[in-house]
Amino acid sequence: MRRTLLESLIHGSVTEAAPAPDEAALAELAGSVTRAARARLGRSLSIRQVDAGSCNGCELEIHALNNAFYDLERFGLHFVASPRHADVLLVTGPVTNNMREALLRTYNATPDPKWVVAVGACAVDGGIFAGSYAVAGGVKDVIPVDLHIRGCPPTPVQLLKGLLALLV
Amino acid sequence: MALLDGIPTRSKVAKHRPWPRFTVEDDGWRSAIDRLVDGRATLFGLWGDTSAVHMALIDNSGREIAVLTYETQDGSFPSVGQRHPPAIRPERAIASLFGLTPIDAPDVRPWLDFGVWDRRHPLGKRTPGKRTTKSEPYSFLPAEGEGLHQIPVGPVHAGTIEPGHFRFTANGEHVVRLEQRLGYTHKGVEWLMRGATLEKAARLACRTSGDSAVAYGIAFAQAVEAALGMTAPPRALYLRALMAELERLAHHLGDIGAICNDASFAMMHAQCGILRERTLRVADACFGHRLMMDMIAPGGVTRDLAGGDIQVLKDFLAEIRGAFPRLVELYDKTASIQDRTVTAGVVKSALARQFGAGGYVGRAAGRAFDCRKTPGYAPYDALSFEMPVLEAGDVDARIWIRIREVEQSLSLIEQIVARMPAGALSAPVKAKAGEGLGVAEAFRGDVLIWVRLDDDGLIERCHLRDASWFQWPLLEAAIEGNIVADFPLCNKSFNCSYSGHDL
Numbered sequence: 001m002r003r004t005l006l007e008s009l010i011h012g013s014v015t016e017a018a019p020a021p022d023e024a025a026l027a028e029l030a031g032s033v034t035r036a037a038r039a040r041l042g043r044s045l046s047i048r049q050v051d052a053g054s055c056n057g058c059e060l061e062i063h064a065l066n067n068a069f070y071d072l073e074r075f076g077l078h079f080v081a082s083p084r085h086a087d088v089l090l091v092t093g094p095v096t097n098n099m100r101e102a103l104l105r106t107y108n109a110t111p112d113p114k115w116v117v118a119v120g121a122c123a124v125d126g127g128i129f130a131g132s133y134a135v136a137g138g139v140k141d142v143i144p145v146d147l148h149i150r151g152c153p154p155t156p157v158q159l160l161k162g163l164l165a166l167l168v
Numbered sequence: 169m170a171l172l173d174g175i176p177t178r179s180k181v182a183k184h185r186p187w188p189r190f191t192v193e194d195d196g197w198r199s200a201i202d203r204l205v206d207g208r209a210t211l212f213g214l215w216g217d218t219s220a221v222h223m224a225l226i227d228n229s230g231r232e233i234a235v236l237t238y239e240t241q242d243g244s245f246p247s248v249g250q251r252h253p254p255a256i257r258p259e260r261a262i263a264s265l266f267g268l269t270p271i272d273a274p275d276v277r278p279w280l281d282f283g284v285w286d287r288r289h290p291l292g293k294r295t296p297g298k299r300t301t302k303s304e305p306y307s308f309l310p311a312e313g314e315g316l317h318q319i320p321v322g323p324v325h326a327g328t329i330e331p332g333h334f335r336f337t338a339n340g341e342h343v344v345r346l347e348q349r350l351g352y353t354h355k356g357v358e359w360l361m362r363g364a365t366l367e368k369a370a371r372l373a374c375r376t377s378g379d380s381a382v383a384y385g386i387a388f389a390q391a392v393e394a395a396l397g398m399t400a401p402p403r404a405l406y407l408r409a410l411m412a413e414l415e416r417l418a419h420h421l422g423d424i425g426a427i428c429n430d431a432s433f434a435m436m437h438a439q440c441g442i443l444r445e446r447t448l449r450v451a452d453a454c455f456g457h458r459l460m461m462d463m464i465a466p467g468g469v470t471r472d473l474a475g476g477d478i479q480v481l482k483d484f485l486a487e488i489r490g491a492f493p494r495l496v497e498l499y500d501k502t503a504s505i506q507d508r509t510v511t512a513g514v515v516k517s518a519l520a521r522q523f524g525a526g527g528y529v530g531r532a533a534g535r536a537f538d539c540r541k542t543p544g545y546a547p548y549d550a551l552s553f554e555m556p557v558l559e560a561g562d563v564d565a566r567i568w569i570r571i572r573e574v575e576q577s578l579s580l581i582e583q584i585v586a587r588m589p590a591g592a593l594s595a596p597v598k599a600k601a602g603e604g605l606g607v608a609e610a611f612r613g614d615v616l617i618w619v620r621l622d623d624d625g626l627i628e629r630c631h632l633r634d635a636s637w638f639q640w641p642l643l644e645a646a647i648e649g650n651i652v653a654d655f656p657l658c659n660k661s662f663n664c665s666y667s668g669h670d671l
Contacts (some may be wrong), residue, residue: 049328053353055667057378057459062328063422067441081326087210097284098352098670099331102323128371132356133290153378155458 037113043167044076048086048110051141052103053129054091054093057153058120062090064156077163083109088166091143094126095136105142115166116147119159122154171209171225171232175199181237184603185394187543189222189235197238197246204252204485210524211638213606213616214248214258215631216266218293221245222631224605224616235605235618239631240268243293247273254523254638261603265358278663279350282671290359311337311345323352327656330666334655341651346644353670361630366392366466366597369627373617374461376632377668382408382415383610384632385464387617388607391543391630392466395621396597402589404468405546410481410584411451411460412608413577417488419611420570420577423663427567428499430657431508439495443488450484455626457511467596481585485578492578496571511565513646513658516561525642526635527613528569529662533561539607539614551583561646565659578606599625610635612663634668 018116065072072078080086083106095103107116118139121127125138139145149162169188176199193199200223203209203365212233213224223236238245247270249256259270260279262509267289267388282312283290308318312371316337323331331352338346357376361369373388374381386408393399400408425440448458454477463471499505515525520533536557540548558565599621606617613635620629647655 020380043578050324051330051353053355053667054330055355055375055378056330056665057329057375057381057461059328060459064441064445065444068438069442069445083324093353094355096353096355098354099283099323100281100284102331102352106324120259128368128375129355129357129360132360133285133287134354134356134359152461155452164622 012086041111044078044081045087045115046085046142047077047088047090047163048080048083048106049090049092050083050103050106052093052123052142053096053135054120054122055117058092058123060156061153061156061159062092065122065159070156070160070165072160075160075164075167077167081145083107084111086110086114088115088117089143090117090119090143091139092123092128094122095128095142097136100136100142103105103142114146115146116143117149117162117166119149119154120164121150124150128154144147162167169232169234169493169495171227171234173235175203177236181603182378183395183601185233185397185605186488187233187235187605189237189603191237191239193238194246196236197223201238201246201248201251202404204248204255207521210521211248211252212524213618213631213633214255215618215633216262216268216291217629218266218291219243219268221262221268221288222618223248224269224618229462230537230539232604233543233607243267243558244269244271249272254641257641258637265291277286280354282306282351282517289407290356290519306349308335308347308349309345313339313344315339316344332666336652338652341653343647343650343652343655346647346655348640348660350640350666351670353667355667355671357632357671358630361627364627364630366625366627369619369630370465371462373630373632374464376671377610377634377636377665378461379419379665380415380610380615380634380668381459381461381611382411382464383608383615385462386412387606387608387615388619388630388632389464389466390608391604391617391619392597392606392621394604394606395602395619396466396600396604397602398467398597398623399546400468401592402547402594403472404593404595406584406588407469407471407593408464408475409547409551410581410588411455411463413580413584414451414454415460416611417574417577417581418444418451419663421447421572423660424495424499424567424570424574426663427509427563427657428505431505433502433505436495436499436505439491439498443495446484446487449602450480453480465594467597468592468603470593472593473588478588481581485582488574488578492574499567499571500627502670506564508654508657509567510560510562512563512654513643513650513661514560514562515642515646517559519642519645520561523638523642525613525638527609527639528566528573529613529635529639529642531555531557532565532569534559535552537614538609540609543607545608547584550587551580553580563657566661597625599623612636612665613639615668632668632671634665636664636665636666636669639664640669
């Protein structure tokens, strides 16, 4: 037995490298996840907006989504007061170091499945504020991001286009 | 100048325009504090430098402004806040950002610095070292009495608004004390300004408070132009004023509706929202950007009106003039909304004066100050408009000031369009050293920007002071004795900037 053990040690493992996942299986799983997401999130999404340090320009245009011209609620999209009621976190700003923890806590308070949408040029990579001692970076540097809506600030139409993509 | 009569100054600083800057010793600094305390001058700004503290004063007529500089010998300066409360927060910010100590300050808790940056005193003299010690937990001011409880709110709020923390101490429904903790949106704007080109600095100034992008653009351009001893051409000044009035209109219209919405009067909100959107679309049509960001540069403006824009503006004026009076009547004749706004969130006149509260917060409480009037700047000196002032100081008065200012802005736009001068959009900007102060009236109040340029025309130091610095503390006072449920209403009627304050 000693000899067998010794040989095994010297010759190393016979375990082979993992094969790539089966494409068909992946596609099937992706399909079922999509169906589950559609079933749970449907064509109606609750949005919790979080300002993680913006200049407030993005907030002005997000506000505009509720006016009679854009009427966000006709698409089944509406803003909610608590992250616990939300399917989508709409995050603006470079994430300041002073807001980092609050953003993380808000993210953790949002139930799965959830989407994070980063809004504005600063939310991509810190924008004009990148490199400051007070700025942690873009939203993706703190929490996982599913979609970026660019612009400084993005117009309500650009915001709508991005949000509607979540419903398709 | 009368403003400084009797204040011992040491020397006048060369190349500081358009108002003078003097260095002072202990006696001069203390005598300036006396003047603030006895109400003969108003604190217009208080900011740090690598080894100095600057104090801007404005006289009560609003015509004279001066900057006093106290050079710190051992990193400390006599506290202004000890005797004049409006200076407390600016002083705490100076201590946190520059590491300069106000001697005998009444409140030594940090401000803006939550202990999570990788350094202390980021704008201070010495190259800041790594932060090694963990910061102490922040302690809120106490309130004592039977049956009191605390309600912590924020930084993440229920609505789409900026982050900040409000600590209420309440007795049942009534607020006994509100204390704000701000700084969540601190981005290090003044640190980013250092060494920036004028082009980058103007973009940063615009984004100090996005809702006042035009006003910041104007104040920054004025400061740089003053430092360089130049002026922008007349057409640029008129275009700036046009943008400023469109910005004011958009936000006043939005605010009137949003305040009513916080008292559940949704119809005003919906109707005002339509007029606000029309305004932003006209801004977009004329200047290619709904918030008109980056349209103003030192020396002039970056964009001209196109051929059809004058007609677009005229049609817009006619539309708003047709629709707005009906909304004013709706507000005026609905008793249920008045029941919420009248006598809610009262700011006392004496407090508004002491804090030098600008904008609708000050003007609704008897402080007649609008920096388009005094000290005044072009082209407003050539335009005719009124400054509405009320005494009540409540939510209702802050709505009425906005209503009257919407009417004034419509009249101003009409005059600007009628008199728009032809000519160049900008004057050449030559890089050289200098110091300048710019003051512009944003929709919420006066914005002060101070710059020092180096020999290459780059920013050496830039300070940006939002009107909110002297309005936020008044909200703490105004809410006292009101019910917690009225806080959103009162807060919205102030509509202070978080980002403009936090920088």
